[in-house]
Amino acid sequence: GAVVSQHPSRVICKSGTSVKIECRSLDFQATTMFWYRQFPKQSLMLMATSNEGSKATYEQGVEKDKFLINHASLTLSTLTVTSAHPEDSSFYICSAPQKDIKNIQYFGAGTRLSVL
Amino acid sequence: AQSVTQPDIHITVSEGASLELRCNYSYGATPYLFWYVQSPGQGLQLLLKYFSGDTLVQGIKGFEAEFKRSQSSFNLRKPSVHWSDAAEYFCAVRWASWGKLQFGAGTQVVVTP
Numbered sequence: 001g002a003v004v005s006q007h008p009s010r011v012i013c014k015s016g017t018s019v020k021i022e023c024r025s026l027d028f029q030a031t032t033m034f035w036y037r038q039f040p041k042q043s044l045m046l047m048a049t050s051n052e053g054s055k056a057t058y059e060q061g062v063e064k065d066k067f068l069i070n071h072a073s074l075t076l077s078t079l080t081v082t083s084a085h086p087e088d089s090s091f092y093i094c095s096a097p098q099k100d101i102k103n104i105q106y107f108g109a110g111t112r113l114s115v116l
Numbered sequence: 117a118q119s120v121t122q123p124d125i126h127i128t129v130s131e132g133a134s135l136e137l138r139c140n141y142s143y144g145a146t147p148y149l150f151w152y153v154q155s156p157g158q159g160l161q162l163l164l165k166y167f168s169g170d171t172l173v174q175g176i177k178g179f180e181a182e183f184k185r186s187q188s189s190f191n192l193r194k195p196s197v198h199w200s201d202a203a204e205y206f207c208a209v210r211w212a213s214w215g216k217l218q219f220g221a222g223t224q225v226v227v228t229p
Contacts, residue, residue, distance in 0.1 A: 004159075
């Protein structure tokens with residue numbers, strides 16, 4: 001299947017700092033990428049949909065100023081957690097649908113964010 | 117409202133035994149159906165999918181799933197589980213040819229010796 005690379009896999013930061021997470025589609029172009037958040041023992045919650053060349057679409061209740069999304073190219077989307085606080089600690093996962101195969105979503109390995 | 121239900125939060129199965137994970141969805145139209153597996157601290161890996169056609173679909177790692185329109189179900193099965201099958205399993209649906217996935221709550225599978 002297609003490969004989606006997500007970095008870093010784990011990050012620990014101090015409260016008040018910003019953290020950037022990258023998501024790359026390695027062998028296909030992704031005009032759209034999805035960003036999810038997952039709390040322990042829970043399912044995935046869609047945070048936002050990033051679109052190459054346009055603004056991201058955020059789900060209800062997700063602060064767009066807190067979670068900045070940039071879809072810089074057809075293979076790269078970034079999520080920046082600004083002024084991170086301990087409550088932002090979570091597992092963040094990106095995914096990209098591959099158009100050539102009926103938009104099946106392929107997922108990155110996830111980023112474990114711990115804010116101290 | 118559209119929903120995806122995985123009734124079993126946790127299942128314990130002996131190695132070598134069969135496994136069945138349940139998934140039901142609401143809404144009238146047949147959605148696009150998926151099963152993903154997540155190992156601890158990892159992203160999701162696609163096991164199999166159903167779009168149309170044969171209602172019994174084969175996936176990777178020896179898994180299969182059967183779509184039953186009359187029951188709005190898409191249950192995942194494996195005849196003989198291996199210790200490496202211990203993971204979290206998510207059923208997901210997409211209600212159109214394009215768009216976001218809606219996930220079930222997940223089923224944690226524990227495999228005992």
